[in-house]
Amino acid sequence: MGVKNQKPQVFGEITVLENLWIAAFARTQDSHQALTVTQKVLSMLGLEAQSKVQASALSHGQQQWLDIGMVLCLAPRVVLLDEPAAGMTNEETRELSQLVRTLAKYTTVVVVEHDMEFVRTLEGHVTVLHQGKLFAEGDIDTLRSNDDVLDIYLGRSHHV
Secondary structure, eight states: OEEEOSSOOOOTTSBHHHHHHHHHHHHHOOHHHHHHHHHHHHHHHTOGGGTTSBGGGSOHHHHHHHHHHHHHHTOOSEEEEESTTTTOOHHHHHHHHHHHHHHTTTSEEEEEOOOHHHHHHHTOOEEEEETTEEEEEEOHHHHHTOHHHHHHHHTOTTTO
């Protein structure tokens, strides 16, 4: 399982390439294979131009992408993304949606997110939890018209 937390967890004092290489090496235990994986992930995320940039110099959104890239270098069977769109621009969020949908074709992706517009773009099955229990599930359009879900999400008094 690979986990990407809400706040990017990158090594700020080293380059983008080095961050990815460390993650890839942790999985492959082979320097050459790690570099191959790193190059593929750099290309997939569109970070080739930033490969030599110190991670701390990246924008917040770019650090989010780098963090996701580090998770992908581990080739997990399950990817857990906790609030992955937090702090991203609208364009970055659109690109993230496309990435998540692409990843979901190859591995299990679980997204914890409060941005319902972003969730809608994922076009996936949605589960609503309330007080640690399953509350509702289905497609986003059905859940967005469910008054009980809206009570919780909007803080209306019935379920809060």
